[in-house]
Amino acid sequence: MPSSVMPTTTPGAGPQAPAAVSAAGLRKSYGDKTVLDGIDLRIPAGSVFALLGPNGAGKTTTVQILSTLISADGGQAQVAGHDLATAPQAVRGAIGVTGQFSAVDGLITGEENMLLMADLHLIPRREGKQIAAELLERFGLTEAAKKPASTYSGGMKRRLDIAMTLVGSPRVIFLDEPTTGLDPRSRHNMWQIIRELVTGGVTVFLTTQYLEEADELADRIAVLNDGRIAAEGTAEELKRLVPGGHVRLRFTDPGAYRDAAGALPGSTADDDSLTLQIPSDGSQRDLRSVLDRLDAAGVEADELTVHTPDLDDVFFALTGGAGVPAQSAQSAQSAPSDATKETVR
Numbered sequence: 001m002p003s004s005v006m007p008t009t010t011p012g013a014g015p016q017a018p019a020a021v022s023a024a025g026l027r028k029s030y031g032d033k034t035v036l037d038g039i040d041l042r043i044p045a046g047s048v049f050a051l052l053g054p055n056g057a058g059k060t061t062t063v064q065i066l067s068t069l070i071s072a073d074g075g076q077a078q079v080a081g082h083d084l085a086t087a088p089q090a091v092r093g094a095i096g097v098t099g100q101f102s103a104v105d106g107l108i109t110g111e112e113n114m115l116l117m118a119d120l121h122l123i124p125r126r127e128g129k130q131i132a133a134e135l136l137e138r139f140g141l142t143e144a145a146k147k148p149a150s151t152y153s154g155g156m157k158r159r160l161d162i163a164m165t166l167v168g169s170p171r172v173i174f175l176d177e178p179t180t181g182l183d184p185r186s187r188h189n190m191w192q193i194i195r196e197l198v199t200g201g202v203t204v205f206l207t208t209q210y211l212e213e214a215d216e217l218a219d220r221i222a223v224l225n226d227g228r229i230a231a232e233g234t235a236e237e238l239k240r241l242v243p244g245g246h247v248r249l250r251f252t253d254p255g256a257y258r259d260a261a262g263a264l265p266g267s268t269a270d271d272d273s274l275t276l277q278i279p280s281d282g283s284q285r286d287l288r289s290v291l292d293r294l295d296a297a298g299v300e301a302d303e304l305t306v307h308t309p310d311l312d313d314v315f316f317a318l319t320g321g322a323g324v325p326a327q328s329a330q331s332a333q334s335a336p337s338d339a340t341k342e343t344v345r
């Protein structure tokens with residue numbers, strides 16, 4: 001998977017920004033099954049936070065607790081400055097939630113769905129109509145506004161769902177798997193919508209099973225596994241936690257391939273494809289040393305590719321028991337900066 005990084009960091013969204021969501025020691029069990037076993041979170045205001053985890057890891061449970069839909073068995077949390085336990089009503093007034101199961105009523109039109117939300121927020125009719133019209137326009141739904149929502153495509157329904165969430169001007173939005181089931185174009189549209197929300201100062205807490213989505217959107221990512229946060233950091237920090245970085249050299253001339261193999265003793269050779277794989281952290285220094293050794297041997301590779309682990313590697317390593325130790329946020333944050341996957345010919 002190509003690793004592109006486009007963090008949506010906005011001014012004021014750094015770790016020092018006030019927390020839009022903070023949680024300490026959140027616990028939740030169903031019967032004798034422990035779903036959350038002490039979750040700590042701190043999400044700066046105006047940032048995108050992605051919670052990743054395999055099926056059944058507890059992502060939806062976390063969203064349900066933080067959005068006051070269910071209560072935790074232990075721990076504490078503040079959302080938009082309000083305590084979950086003592087001021088749930090204030091939390092509800094400050095958040096929007098778009099779940100895996102849409103709040104859209106298919107029997108009524110898109111516009112009527114919006115007006116219903118405005119009524120729920122006790123917004124006067126005239127103002128409600130104006131807000132509905134603005135949001136429908138913003139989400140490209142003006143033309144379809146008078147049609148029953150059941151006639152909308154999956155992408156349109158999802159956009160209407162988010163538009164409905166925005167009626168109450170929430171400061172924190174929880175998006176539970178916002179692009180599941182969407183085609184690539186609709187998914188990219190949704191990403192654009194999420195970026196625009198953050199530009200407008202909203203904090204987005206999203207759960208996703210798409211690592212590419214977290215990589216594209218999130219300022220910070222946490223991986224939930226076995227009821228705990230197995231790792232937390234930026235996409236780049238997380239990628240540095242797993243081994244597997246290497247330089248791959250491809251040759252067309254078998255003689256050059258053999259000479260290069262002799263010059264690079266630590267490499268893994270593949271005689272069929274005439275490629276050599278050399279463990280590397282992808283740093284400039286490492287790369288230069290490989291090139292110097294090739295120069296000294298008088299050989300030139302036909303293709304050189306630098307591979308750094310992507311989020312897939314991180315996910316499998318952290319959630320599959322592949323031997324990467326669970327990490328503290330501190331150790332991820334202190335890792336040095338590094339390059340991502342790129343090809344040099």
Ligand SMILES: Nc1ncnc2c1ncn2[C@@H]1O[C@H](COP(=O)(O)OP(=O)(O)OP(=O)(O)O)[C@@H](O)[C@H]1O
Binds near residue numbers: 035057058
């Ligand atoms: N109301 C409930 N009663 C009993 N068990 C529940 C309940 N809600 C969730 N669970 C269990 O808690 C665990 C976590 O569920 P949750 O929906 O939070 O996971 P998830 O990470 O969102 O998964 P997915 O990616 O599949 O949506 C699962 O094992 C689930 O079966």
